[in-house]
Amino acid sequence: MRSGYSAAFKALLTRFAHDTSGAIALVWALASIVVVGMVGAAIDYSRTVNVKEEMAMELDGAVLAGARFLASSTDIDASKQHIVDTFTQTAALAIGDAADLKISPADVTINETEGKITATVKGQVQTAFMKVLGIETMNVSVTSQANYADKYLEIALVVDLTGSMKDPDGSGSTRIASLKTAAKALIDVLIPDETSDRVRISIIPYSQGVRLSSSDASAVTDGYSQRCVTERVGSERYTDAPYTSEFIGGGSGYMLGRTLYYMGYRLPDLIYDPEDVPEFYDRYGDGLGACPTEEVMPLTQNRKTLLDKIDAMSANGGTAGQTGIAWGWYTLSPNWNNLWPTDNEAVPYSNEETLKYMILMTDGEFNDVYKTIDITEKDCPGYYRRGCTSTTTKTWWYEHYNQTTDSSNRAKSLCTAMKASPANQGKGIAIYSVYFNPTSNAMAEATMRDCASSSRKFTYASNGQALTETFVKYAKEIQQLYLSR
Incomplete structure (x- = not known):
């Protein structure tokens, strides 16, 4: 009797060892996470690139506006503020102020010796799909320069x-x-x-x-x-x-x-x-x-x-x-x-x-x-x-x-x-x-x-x-x- 139970238990262990149906489901579940993350990453990355391009375009325009401002004024501080305000206004219209996008104010420097304006803007775009991989945001940074008429x-x-x-x-x-x-x-x-x-x-x-x-x-x-x-x-x-x-x-x-x-x-x-x-x-x-x-x-x-x-x-x-x-x-x-x-x-x-x-x-x-x-x-x-x-x-x-x-x-x-x-x-x-x-x-x-x-x-x-x-x-x-x- 004991030998009969032993044989039956051995047979059960053998079947369990050779049963792959659960493993496939587990592997597929893990693979799905990776696939969805990769596809989502492509979407999130593409969106971030688009945002960066818009930011660069609006920052170029703001810096050019600052150069025009300095073409008729010697007020450096007012020119910096003009660039910041111009970018803030135009970026809000072109990119929007959605909750999933945070953009810092433009950081502007003006080199009076070289007659050059440099402005940098940084931001964070919240991801929609890459969160499953633990990536909550993607950083963006753009810089624009313009020579201005210092004469x-x-x-x-x-x-x-x-x-x-x-x-x-x-x-x-x-x-x-x-x-x-x-x-x-x-x-x-x-x-x-x-x-x-x-x-x-x-x-x-x-x-x-x-x-x-x-x-x-x-x-x-x-x-x-x-x-x-x-x-x-x-x-x-x-x-x-x-x-x-x-x-x-x-x-x-x-x-x-x-x-x-x-x-x-x-x-x-x-x-x-x-x-x-x-x-x-x-x-x-x-x-x-x-x-x-x-x-x-x-x-x-x-x-x-x-x-x-x-x-x-x-x-x-x-x-x-x-x-x-x-x-x-x-x-x-x-x-x-x-x-x-x-x-x-x-x-x-x-x-x-x-x-x-x-x-x-x-x-x-x-x-x-x-x-x-x-x-x-x-x-x-x-x-x-x-x-x-x-x-x-x-x-x-x-x-x-x-x-x-x-x-x-x-x-x-x-x-x-x-x-x-x-x-x-x-x-x-x-x-x-x-x-x-x-x-x-x-x-x-x-x-x-x-x-x-x-x-x-x-x-x-x-x-x-x-x-x-x-x-x-x-x-x-x-x-x-x-x-x-």
């Missing part, structure tokens, strides 16, 4: 306000309206806040001359003109020598009479404003010569002042483009500082921290030049003989119209001289130019192209949208923003 900028914006700017711009608006839009877009880039302690801009509206205050006009013309000024024709015509070395021509005024007009040129009104003699102005019309209604604005960092000047611009008259170029240069030249208020003075050419630029725009050929003529009383226009007597000869400035070649050549000579000035560490004032017109004009394009510092700094804008894009492109290039990873 100071002085920029002369020289704009055409001639009569043709009332014409269509090729995109459903007028050229003057499109110019205002483009100029404001340029200001938005260069001076985005109320003021800037890095960027100053002057605005030089030109047509057949430029307008100054009564006292300034009198000073630079040696008492000859009370409102409009033009160019020089002596040995200093293509220099930025101060006006005390050679006075500026008066002019671009309204006809005083027909005598000289029928001789092929027009004599400017040097004493009277058209409002003083409306019947005379109405008789001959504004097409016979017009100075811009807006005065030259010297360098300023005030955004509102610049925008107000742009809003007030109106179009009228012919195109003495060389006068606009010359006066743009004078606003950038330290040799002319005694004409401007202290806050509007240009820094010396030797200042290595400041870069000087001109942005020049026209919608057509330059066609007006100024010359002088000596006449006595009998030759004076009949309406106004003031300044002439029977025994004296007076030198008068007069406008000579339809002189496209002469006007263009004078403009190009001024541009050449500006580019050879001591500015920008001896590299000269850098000139950006744009020809803005739906219709191509070979001479106008050639003048603008020759004035530009390089072919890349010239643009033909065939409509208003293209003009705005050009001004924004020039503004960003001047800022010298480069994003590096």
